[in-house]
Amino acid sequence: MQETSGEIKEFVKEDIWSSLQDFLNWGLHLGEGDNSIHVTIGLLLLLTVTIITTNFLLKLLRRLFTRKMNNEDKLKFISIFKFIRYVVYVIVLLATLSAAGINVTVILTASAALFVGLGLALQELFQDIIAGILIMVDKSLRVGDIVEVEGKVGKVFEIKLRTTRAITRDDKIVIIPNHKFITNTIYNFTQNHKTTRERVTVGVAYGSDVDLVTRLLEEAVKEQKSVLRNPKPFVLFEDFADSALSFSINFFINDSFTEPRIKSDIRYAIDKKFRENNVTIPFPQRDVHFYSRSSEKS
Numbered sequence: 001m002q003e004t005s006g007e008i009k010e011f012v013k014e015d016i017w018s019s020l021q022d023f024l025n026w027g028l029h030l031g032e033g034d035n036s037i038h039v040t041i042g043l044l045l046l047l048t049v050t051i052i053t054t055n056f057l058l059k060l061l062r063r064l065f066t067r068k069m070n071n072e073d074k075l076k077f078i079s080i081f082k083f084i085r086y087v088v089y090v091i092v093l094l095a096t097l098s099a100a101g102i103n104v105t106v107i108l109t110a111s112a113a114l115f116v117g118l119g120l121a122l123q124e125l126f127q128d129i130i131a132g133i134l135i136m137v138d139k140s141l142r143v144g145d146i147v148e149v150e151g152k153v154g155k156v157f158e159i160k161l162r163t164t165r166a167i168t169r170d171d172k173i174v175i176i177p178n179h180k181f182i183t184n185t186i187y188n189f190t191q192n193h194k195t196t197r198e199r200v201t202v203g204v205a206y207g208s209d210v211d212l213v214t215r216l217l218e219e220a221v222k223e224q225k226s227v228l229r230n231p232k233p234f235v236l237f238e239d240f241a242d243s244a245l246s247f248s249i250n251f252f253i254n255d256s257f258t259e260p261r262i263k264s265d266i267r268y269a270i271d272k273k274f275r276e277n278n279v280t281i282p283f284p285q286r287d288v289h290f291y292s293r294s295s296e297k298s
Helices: 003-026 042-065 070-099 104-110 114-121 123-138 210-222 255-277
Strands: 027-030 037-040 146-149 152-159 165-167 175-179 198-206 234-240 245-253
Touching: 042 070, 070 123, 104 146, 123 152, 123 175, 152 175, 152 255, 198 255, 210 234, 210 245, 210 255, 245 255
Parallel strands: none
Antiparallel strands: 027 037, 146 152, 152 165, 165 175, 198 245, 234 245
């Protein structure tokens, strides 16, 4: 009796295991012969477990790497890590399919044309991502830097993996693809330090007292609170121009972003001081000559 009961239990176990195997092996066959791919429920469950496990391990690694980083470096690492995570997912999926007995070369061969097409279409996208990684690693660009791209000056407030965002002087947001920082010549006003040298040029009439002009230019700059006292502003007598003596007042500021407003205030001050001291700012003059030609009589 006990032997019969044991046989029944063993039969039930085998039957359950057989049914479970049949359920896991149920699926679809794609292709024919050696190039066929059998997509089963068991394979889908294996891929799901693999993705969940990989995701857990990647989050654990990210926490381990970023736990001692400051906030800025942590944000940069997370941006780079997102790109690395996609690459890891692809490798893990291919390795899982290969371990499950699926010939992954068939998948790669079948999708080769698609990959080539995507590569050509997304070439600029990949350039942006690689450039973003380089920017974050070598710290050639930081949040708060003032840059000039294609004639637009902006202050960087966000650096992402593909794009960099900056706010312009007229409060507009400009989105800059990261590859431009690698392929184009970019002016970074604050890469080494915040202090920059600016200048305002002006012309005075021939015969003006150049010493007086120099003193007035220096006074106009010294009255501006935004101009640094050290390094000291200085005047250059630049050229004997066609219609004027050309001067420039050179000065240093800590905020290049507001440079147009500072220059405007300095020009107002220069104009006021020149008027008070009878210094003339000339305008171009041209002599026009009219010639009369007598008509020949036939």
